Amino acid sequence: MKLPGRxxxxxxxxxxxxxxxxxxxxxxxxxxxxxxxxxxLTPDRMIAALTPPSGPPLGHRRNHAKGICFTGTFEANGNxxxxxxxxxxxxxxxxxxxxxxxxxxxxxxxxxxxxxxxLGLQISxxxxxxxxxAMINPPVFAVSTPDAFHDLLVAAGKKDxxxxxxxxxxxxxxxxxxxxxxxxxxxxxxxxxPYNSLNxxxxxxxxxxxxxxxxxxxxAATPVPITQAELDKRGPDxxxxxxxxxVKSAPQRWTMVTTVADPGDPTADPSRAxxxxxxxxxxxxxxxxxxxxxxxxxxxxxxxxxxxLPQGVSVSDDPFPAARSSVxxxxxxxxxxxxxxxxxxxxxxx
Amino acid sequence: xxxxxxxxxxxxxxxxxxxxxCIIAMLFIGVGMVxxxxxxxLPLILIHKTLGVALLILVLARLALRLRLGAPPxxxxxxxxxxxxxxLSHLLLYGFMIVMPLLGxxxxxxxxYPVVLFGGIEIPxxxxxxxxxxxxxxxxxxxxxxxxxxxxLLHVAAALFHALVRRDDVFATISPLPQEExxxxxx
Numbered sequence: 238m239k240l241p242g243r244x245x246x247x248x249x250x251x252x253x254x255x256x257x258x259x260x261x262x263x264x265x266x267x268x269x270x271x272x273x274x275x276x277x278l279t280p281d282r283m284i285a286a287l288t289p290p291s292g293p294p295l296g297h298r299r300n301h302a303k304g305i306c307f308t309g310t311f312e313a314n315g316n317x318x319x320x321x322x323x324x325x326x327x328x329x330x331x332x333x334x335x336x337x338x339x340x341x342x343x344x345x346x347x348x349x350x351x352x353x354x355x356l357g358l359q360i361s362x363x364x365x366x367x368x369x370x371a372m373i374n375p376p377v378f379a380v381s382t383p384d385a386f387h388d389l390l391v392a393a394g395k396k397d398x399x400x401x402x403x404x405x406x407x408x409x410x411x412x413x414x415x416x417x418x419x420x421x422x423x424x425x426x427x428x429x430x431p432y433n434s435l436n437x438x439x440x441x442x443x444x445x446x447x448x449x450x451x452x453x454x455x456x457a458a459t460p461v462p463i464t465q466a467e468l469d470k471r472g473p474d475x476x477x478x479x480x481x482x483x484v485k486s487a488p489q490r491w492t493m494v495t496t497v498a499d500p501g502d503p504t505a506d507p508s509r510a511x512x513x514x515x516x517x518x519x520x521x522x523x524x525x526x527x528x529x530x531x532x533x534x535x536x537x538x539x540x541x542x543x544x545x546l547p548q549g550v551s552v553s554d555d556p557f558p559a560a561r562s563s564v565x566x567x568x569x570x571x572x573x574x575x576x577x578x579x580x581x582x583x584x585x586x587x
Numbered sequence: 588x589x590x591x592x593x594x595x596x597x598x599x600x601x602x603x604x605x606x607x608x609c610i611i612a613m614l615f616i617g618v619g620m621v622x623x624x625x626x627x628x629l630p631l632i633l634i635h636k637t638l639g640v641a642l643l644i645l646v647l648a649r650l651a652l653r654l655r656l657g658a659p660p661x662x663x664x665x666x667x668x669x670x671x672x673x674x675l676s677h678l679l680l681y682g683f684m685i686v687m688p689l690l691g692x693x694x695x696x697x698x699x700y701p702v703v704l705f706g707g708i709e710i711p712x713x714x715x716x717x718x719x720x721x722x723x724x725x726x727x728x729x730x731x732x733x734x735x736x737x738x739x740l741l742h743v744a745a746a747l748f749h750a751l752v753r754r755d756d757v758f759a760t761i762s763p764l765p766q767e768e769x770x771x772x773x774x
Contacts, residue, residue: 271622278624538699540700559628563623
């Protein structure tokens with residue numbers, strides 16, 4: 238900038254002031270963006286911890302990478318109206334779309350090797366309002382906080398067994414999940430699994446009453462226990478083949494059971510189960526009517542972000558839905574940008 | 588133009604400062620929310636979406652006012668290169684203000700996210716899901732957002748330069764303070 242003549246002494250002070258304003262603004266911006274805080278748990282760091290040593294599953298979800306799509310119906314029985322004014326609780330049938338999946342970052346994982354099985358679901362009201370959820374089959378979550386989940390991923394990724402031992406000492410709540418993983422029976426079908434929200438949410442009814450709840454999809458199919466050794470003998474995709482065949486012969490059903498917390502129940506900690514005596518309300522049935530491979534199926538492009546909620550459902554003091562939303566969004570951004578690496582069966586997408 | 592205003596009209600000054608505050612908040616919220624997994628992520632993103640749509644409406648009103656009411660002339664003694672820079676930077680600021688909310692909405696639509704604002708207001712999607720469109724719009728929103736912040740800093744620097752170094756009347760044209768119209772004697 239060309240100044241008229243030399244800057245006067247008083248201008249020098251002003252110039253310094255301007256530089257200070259700009260410098261402080263830029264520093265505040267950098268701080269807010271986390272550029273000065275390498276210790277902050279960002280979605281990028283969570284995704285780095287999820288990434289296997291062999292590299293990220295390009296074009297796929299960064300976790301629960303292996304899955305298969307379904308479509309069907311949510312049949313509300315009307316009982317949910319008492320708890321939440323969500324439109325899909327009004328007695329009726331609502332289109333549902335979802336994805337059976339495995340808790341692994343490997344889209345080509347052998348089914349028998351993955352302990353955690355999941356179900357992503359989207360239910361749409363008549364006016365298009367959507368409710369998305371992502372549930373898994375263990376009865377409790379592994380840890381209490383997103384930070385502890387990051388620590389778990391880091392410890393599990395280390396070859397040194399002491400890393401996992403140290404993690405367990407620091408996060409004793411992990412014991413309940415570990416016990417389930419070790420001793421709960423396996424099944425040979427997605428259709429025989431329960432899928433649990435684990436996170437708590439708040440239901441608000443038409444009168445404005447609020448209740449903290451968790452919910453589960455309880456299978457109509459009877460679980461048939463099977464050893465992991467038996468499963469090892471099956472093909473790498475036996476779960477996908479099984480669910481495809483089952484649904485072809487008959488729709489598969491799950492009852493959606495809402496559990497209502499009592500005051501004082503640990504709503505913020507998904508690693509802690511609520512007492513069995515808590516009130517349970519059956520609000521409807523998920524009917525899975527059609528299975529489609531993920532590669533060109535309707536679930537592929539959906540981010541089952543558990544904070545996409547209808548009016549009448551909101552997040553609670555559970556810190557996980559926000560963390561999941563943040564990390565799922567990043568995972569979606571990444572896989573969308575890597576679409577060329579995703580093995581679509583048809584021609585390249587325009 | 589003869590009879591050009593001496594200052595921006597009060598409604599223009601009000602909009603300028605209201606939007607300045609909101610835009611700076613938006614830029615900070617934007618970089619803050621995408622770098623956290625804490626519970627504040629959800630309220631931040633809700634504010635970002637709601638305020639973004641509100642700012643889109645406000646900038647259209649502001650643009651209409653600007654086209655109708657005009658702007659005070661720049662000081663006659665300002666070097667032509669600086670004048671050009673001032674005009675270009677204002678043009679760019681308007682461009683960012685209009686484009687950023689549209690890119691934000693577009694990237695959400697192209698990712699098949701429902702766009703729900705504060706109060707449950709849902710904006711219907713005008714784009715189908717598309718990996719390619721999402722990636723393009725998302726990148727544009729991020730990098731243009733950073734460029735927008737840089738331009739805002741430049742704008743602040745220029746304003747302070749006019750007010751503190753040149754001590755011309757440029758800052759007074761947009762100043763939020765009531766001004767003693769003829770009490771502006773040269774030193």
